[in-house]
Amino acid sequence: xxxxxxxxxxxxxxxxxxxxxxxLGEEVVETLSHIFGSKYNVISRRSFLPVEDxxxxxxxxxxxxxxxxxxxxxxxxxxxxxxxxxxxxxxxENILKSLLGDQFKRKVYENQLKLYLEYVRxxxxxxxxxxxxxxxxxxxxxxxxxxxKISAKFQELASIFVAQYHIESKQSMxxxxxxxxxxxxxxxxxxxxxxxxxxxxCVKSFEYTTALYSILEQFAIMDEDKVRLFIRYLHEELYxxxxxxxxxxxxxxxxxxxxxxxxxxxxxxxxxLLSTLQKVVAARIEFLRTNKDEKLxxxxxxxxxxxxxxxxxxxxxxxxxxxxxxxxxxxWKQKNINFSKDIKEVLxxxxxxxxxxxxxxxxxxxxxVRVLLEMTVDGDY
Numbered sequence: 001x002x003x004x005x006x007x008x009x010x011x012x013x014x015x016x017x018x019x020x021x022x023x024l025g026e027e028v029v030e031t032l033s034h035i036f037g038s039k040y041n042v043i044s045r046r047s048f049l050p051v052e053d054x055x056x057x058x059x060x061x062x063x064x065x066x067x068x069x070x071x072x073x074x075x076x077x078x079x080x081x082x083x084x085x086x087x088x089x090x091x092x093e094n095i096l097k098s099l100l101g102d103q104f105k106r107k108v109y110e111n112q113l114k115l116y117l118e119y120v121r122x123x124x125x126x127x128x129x130x131x132x133x134x135x136x137x138x139x140x141x142x143x144x145x146x147x148x149k150i151s152a153k154f155q156e157l158a159s160i161f162v163a164q165y166h167i168e169s170k171q172s173m174x175x176x177x178x179x180x181x182x183x184x185x186x187x188x189x190x191x192x193x194x195x196x197x198x199x200x201x202c203v204k205s206f207e208y209t210t211a212l213y214s215i216l217e218q219f220a221i222m223d224e225d226k227v228r229l230f231i232r233y234l235h236e237e238l239y240x241x242x243x244x245x246x247x248x249x250x251x252x253x254x255x256x257x258x259x260x261x262x263x264x265x266x267x268x269x270x271x272x273l274l275s276t277l278q279k280v281v282a283a284r285i286e287f288l289r290t291n292k293d294e295k296l297x298x299x300x301x302x303x304x305x306x307x308x309x310x311x312x313x314x315x316x317x318x319x320x321x322x323x324x325x326x327x328x329x330x331x332w333k334q335k336n337i338n339f340s341k342d343i344k345e346v347l348x349x350x351x352x353x354x355x356x357x358x359x360x361x362x363x364x365x366x367x368x369v370r371v372l373l374e375m376t377v378d379g380d381y
Contacts, residue, residue: 056110057089064117070128072139077199084147084191085120088154089113091183096161099176103165116157123149143201144192144312145361151188152364155181174248174374181371182298185305192308196291205315206288209307211326213285216278218333219271226333227270232263233340237347246366247373254377281307302372309365313353322346 061082067073073081097104127142158180167173196202219227235256238244244252262270280300284307286292296304314322325346332339354362 055090056106057093057113058086060110060113061086061089061117064114064121066117066121066124070124072128072131072142073124080191080195080199081124081146084187085117085150087191088150088184088187091187092154092158092161092180095176095179095183096158099179100165108164109161112157112161116153119153120150123153140201140204141315143195143199144203147188147191147195148309148312148364149358149360151184152360154184155364155367156360158184178371178375181367182301185301185368189301189305189308193291202291203288203308203311206285206307206311208310208314208322209281209284209288211322212307213278213281214326215329216274216281218329219274220278222271222333224269224271227274228263230339230343231259231270233343235259235263237340237344240344241347241351247370251370251374251378255373258377277303280304284308299372299375302368302375306365306368306372309361309368310350312361313357313365316353316356322349325349 066085067078067081093109096109123146127146131138131142159177162173162176162180167176192203219230238259239256244256247255261268262273280296280303283296283300284304287304325342328339328342331337332342354365357365
């Protein structure tokens with residue numbers, strides 16, 4: 001069994017440039033107090049609510065009575081759910097206010113929020129029905145799904161709100177989208193951690209993450225040319241399955257350059273690049289095993305939440321091809337056989353698994369992947 005590094009305290013950051021080099025950064029993620037302002041209690045593990053909570057968002061959320069007739073959302077868990085929604089709403093609002101300035105229309109945002117609270121209520125009621133059907137053993141996964149679906153809805157709210165404004169600069173629009181996605185992701189991860197520590201609803205299935213780590217671990221001891229061959233197979237299959245179409249033209253172009261350099265250029269070491277990703281994945285495994293809340297860079301946070309989404313997808317879809325892929329991968333490592341078919345099949349399995357996801361969660365995952373790649377491969381980052 002693979003041994004994962006323990007006590008990872010360094011904050012690893014994945015940054016690729018067009019030559020395919022990597023920069024190990026120590027840029028610690030901006031604190032929640034930067035997102036919410038000084039009036040927010042972001043130090044306490046118990047609460048991220050505003051110190052003065054008489055604002056319209058807090059009142060609107062509490063008046064929405066989100067947990068009415070939701071049996072798993074009462075007392076302490078009701079407080080947790082309301083607080084999570086309030087913090088997501090305030091996070092999005094403050095990012096929008098800071099970026100839009102005088103253009104920000106509070107009344108428009110308030111009306112939009114009221115609409116999305118109806119969606120949140122529907123998420124909770126649907127989860128309640130699922131709990132009734134499946135029993136209390138499903139409670140852990142229900143809470144994890146609720147947190148992710150609410151995060152997805154606030155990403156959607158932010159996107160729709162921004163679309164109402166005429167922002168001429170594509171770069172400004174991209175920067176705004178990045179900050180909004182990052183805000184929702186930071187809050188989501190904080191509350192996934194809190195529901196684990198405070199309520200015992202912890203992630204127990206992270207097979208996708210551990211499988212990815214096993215592959216990256218093998219790359220570290222594999223011949224460089226063998227790693228290049230794997231990247232070549234991957235590059236070709238990503239193109240064949242139209243993966244690049246979900247990206248902007250600039251990001252798709254830059255990513256293809258990087259993968260091409262990793263696959264064919266003797267001046268680029270794919271093992272060095274992938275070792276950085278290995279450290280980030282190892283940090284996620286350490287986090288899940290110890291529940292120790294570590295500081296991560298923005299891009300590492302996105303890797304963390306993307307893997308979290310993929311782990312959840314995998315636990316539902318259980319693609320058998322993935323197990324076969326790992327078996328064939330270890331055989332390919334030892335033998336000179338063609339592996340492109342296996343990569344194609346596992347990518348198709350992942351795509352099929354994504355198609356089985358709820359639409360909100362699928363869009364959320366795609367948006368997070370897009371932002372991660374824009375942050376790490378675009379020339380202006």
